[in-house]
Amino acid sequence: MSESCGHDCNHCSSNCAERKTKNDFLEKPHDLSRIKKVIGIVSGKGGVGKTLVTSLLASEMRRQGFRIGILDGDITGPSIPKSFGISMKAGSNEMGILPVQSKSGIEIMSINLLLENETDPVVWRGPIIAGTVKQFWTEVIWTDIDYLFIDMPPGTGDVPLTIFQSIPVDGIIVVTSPQELVSMIVSKAVKMAEMMAIPILGLVENMSYYQCPDCGEKHQVFGNSHLEEISAIHHIPILGKLPINPQISEACDEGTIEEIPDPWLAKAVDTLKEMM
Numbered sequence: 165m166s167e168s169c170g171h172d173c174n175h176c177s178s179n180c181a182e183r184k185t186k187n188d189f190l191e192k193p194h195d196l197s198r199i200k201k202v203i204g205i206v207s208g209k210g211g212v213g214k215t216l217v218t219s220l221l222a223s224e225m226r227r228q229g230f231r232i233g234i235l236d237g238d239i240t241g242p243s244i245p246k247s248f249g250i251s252m253k254a255g256s257n258e259m260g261i262l263p264v265q266s267k268s269g270i271e272i273m274s275i276n277l278l279l280e281n282e283t284d285p286v287v288w289r290g291p292i293i294a295g296t297v298k299q300f301w302t303e304v305i306w307t308d309i310d311y312l313f314i315d316m317p318p319g320t321g322d323v324p325l326t327i328f329q330s331i332p333v334d335g336i337i338v339v340t341s342p343q344e345l346v347s348m349i350v351s352k353a354v355k356m357a358e359m360m361a362i363p364i365l366g367l368v369e370n371m372s373y374y375q376c377p378d379c380g381e382k383h384q385v386f387g388n389s390h391l392e393e394i395s396a397i398h399h400i401p402i403l404g405k406l407p408i409n410p411q412i413s414e415a416c417d418e419g420t421i422e423e424i425p426d427p428w429l430a431k432a433v434d435t436l437k438e439m440m
């Protein structure tokens with residue numbers, strides 16, 4: 165160990181005896197938690213529909229009979245509880261924090277379930293935000309979960325990096341939208357996952373097109389899709405393309421997202437089950 169050691173092995177290339185491996189940073193889940201698989205939902209930037217894709221995939225898996233949890237890791241923009249119409253607060257006992265159940269039985273934990281007022285902003289610095297997500301892993305009792313979905317904070321900065329190091333994520337799904345710029349940013353997210361040696365399970369393109377309800381014609385509102393290109397470059401399967409659908413935004417606003425089945429979902433879930 166050098167005299168100037170800052171104890172941050174991520175930013176140091178020295179191969180000293182004290183060097184920590186990736187697994188040394190992993191946090192243990194709560195003793196009472198039973199979680200079989202952890203799936204992270206990421207995007208290179210905010211606003212592309214990461215939360216929506218998390219909610220839809222989790223709901224489809226629940227419909228298929230799996231026990232599902234959602235850990236809302238988007239601490240500064242938590243929208244999972246609203247999409248599921250949950251306004252009650254999370255409870256706790258002497259053992260730990262208890263998630264709130266959605267109508268269909270999905271276990272959910274989000275910062276908005278702990279704040280007194282859901283409109284209070286979370287004005288915290290990165291390490292505190294990452295620490296909160298870690299606590300959702302270590303202090304929340306996730307009883308008997310087949311698949312725990314983590315709605316990751318957007319981007320490839322310090323917070324998602326810390327979460328990837330602390331929670332044993334089995335695989336990630338990358339959400340993108342059709343703009344050229346977004347595909348460049350997606351490549352950053354993909355490369356980050358590769359650097360962290362986390363398998364990428366697939367790509368989902370949100371807001372891929374709008375289908376006219378009268379003539380059925382598909383309009384690529386945000387330009388041509390680059391999904392096939394990204395999939396070929398990085399050898400990642402495409403899980404689905406999700407159209408712009410006013411019913412979806414209404415369901416997010418009304419808290420009924422788990423009642424929206426979409427044709428691509430069952431196929432996406434089959435692919436996921438095969439891969440995990």
Ligand SMILES: Nc1ncnc2c1ncn2[C@@H]1O[C@H](COP(=O)(O)OP(=O)(O)OP(=O)(O)O)[C@@H](O)[C@H]1O
Pocket residue numbers: 207209210211212213214215216217238241243317318370371406407408409410411412413414416417
């Ligand atoms: N395919 C779609 N059709 C209609 N509305 C959509 C669609 N995708 C997203 N939306 C709307 O856009 C809003 C933002 O999407 P969402 O919260 O999933 O993005 P996000 O990537 O999680 O954003 P952030 O990273 O900033 O939290 C949703 O509440 C929903 O109303």
